[in-house]
Amino acid sequence: MHSFTEENYLKIIYHLSQADTGTVQTNAIANGMNTKAASVTDMLKKLADKQLIDYIKYQGVTLTEKGKATAIKVIRKHRLWEVFLVDKLKFRWDEVHDIAEELEHINSPILVERLDDFLGFPKRDPHGDPIPDRDGNFEPSVNIHLHEMPQGKTGIIIGVSDHSSPFLIHLQKLGLTIGVEIEITGITDYDGSVELLMNTKQLNVSKKVAQHILVNLQETI
C-alpha cells in the first residue's frame, strides 16, 4: 500500500498533468503540496523507484499507468465521499473538501464499492466533476465561463471570477449559487445577455454577469 503522502503526490501530479499536457515540474508540485522543491525531489525519487512515475532529472515527471490508476482511485474515493457528505449528511458544497481529503485515504476496496452502491452510483460529485467508475473510466469535465456555454447543454456553477460584494449579492438574489444546475436556452443578439433555465425557472443575465460565472459543463453521460 501507499502512504497518504504518496497518494497526495500522485493526485497532485495527476491534476497538474490534466491542466497542462506535458510533463509536470517540480516547482508546480511543491506549490500544490505546500512544501519545498527539495522535498519534492526526494519524493519523486521514491515514486520513481516504485514505478509510479517516469522521472528524468531536471525534466519533470509523468505518471506511469500504475501511478495514474492509483491517482484515479484516490480521486474516485474523494468524490464519492463528497457526494455522501452533501447528499446524506447535509453538508454544503463548500464545506466538504477538507473532510474528503482525509476520507479519500481510507484503504478498503470493498468499502468504496458499497459506498458507491449506497449513493446510487453517482456520475458527478457536488461540484459537477465526474466520478471514475470502479475501472477508472469517466467522462472528462470542462470548466468554462457561462457566456461560452453552448446552447442546450447543462452545466453546474462551480465558482466566480469576480469576488466583489455587489456581484456576489446580485448572484445570491438571482439564486445563481454554487452547485446550481443550469441550461442555456438562448443568447440575445442585441446585448449579448444570456437566457437560461435554472431548475424550471427562466432567467436572463447580462453578458457582464455571464462572463464572471464559472460553469462545469456536463457531458452527455
Place this chain on the structure above:
Amino acid sequence: MHSFTEENYLKIIYHLSQADTGTVQTNAIANGMNTKAASVTDMLKKLADKQLIDYIKYQGVTLTEKGKATAIKVIRKHRLWEVFLVDKLKFRWDEVHDIAEELEHINSPILVERLDDFLGFPKRDPHGDPIPDRDGNFEPSVNIHLHEMPQGKTGIIIGVSDHSSPFLIHLQKLGLTIGVEIEITGITDYDGSVELLMNTKQLNVSKKVAQHILVNLQETI
C-alpha cells in the same frame, strides 16, 4: 491534534484500564499495540509530556482527564462508523472492525455530529457496546455468559467460548448468531435450561449451550 499513533495508544490504555482497575503496564500496551516494550516507553514519555497520561517510571500509567476524553472521542467515532457500515452499507458485524479502525481517526467534530444525527443517535454499536454521546457519557456495558443473565434483561450475542464445529452448527440452526438480540424469559429448575425470546420467537436452550454463549448485557438506557 494528536497523531493516529497517539490516539491508538490512548485507546488501548483506556481499554486496558477498564478491564483491570489499577494502572496499565508497559508490556500490556506493547501487546495491544503489536509493538515492543521499548517503543511503548518512548511513546509514554511523549504522552506524559502532553499531559494525556500520568506516568511514573516502572509503575505503569493512568489516563488523565484530558487523555480519557480523547480516548472516548475516538471510541465514539469508531462505534458510530461501525453502525454506519452495518446499518447503511450492509456490512456484516464481523467485517467492520478494521475499516472502523481507520475511520475513527478522521478529524472533524462536525462530521461526527452529523453522522450521529444521520444514524438516528444510536446508543449501541453492532456488538452491543455503548456509544458515548457528544459529552462522552455512556452506560457501561457488561459481558457475561447467557446462563448468568438476569431474567427480563435483554442482551446481544457477542461471541462464544466453545469454537467447536458441532456447537457452532447447532447455534446456526437455532439462529443464535452474533449480533442477535435476546431476552431471558425463564430458567427451568429441572435441568437448568434457559427459555429465551429471540425477536418474537420463543426458544429453549440447554444449560450447556447457554454456558458457552457470550452476551453483552443491555443496560436500561
Place this chain on the structure above:
DNA sequence: TAAAATTTTTAGATTTATCTAAATTTATAA
C-alpha cells in the same frame, strides 16, 4: 551566445515512530 535568472538537485539535519541490545529496576522464590 554568454551572462543572469530560474529551476532543480544534492548534502546534511531534524522529527516521528519504530527497532535491538544492554542496563536497570522490580517482583518472585528458594
Place this chain on the structure above:
DNA sequence: TTATAAATTTAGATAAATCTAAAAATTTTA
C-alpha cells in the same frame, strides 16, 4: 533475604518525510 526471573528503561540505529543552504543544470535575455 539474597539470587533469579521478569519487566522496564536507556542507548544508539533506522526509515519516512520534511527542511535549509549550497551546488548544479536549464532557461531566459540582453
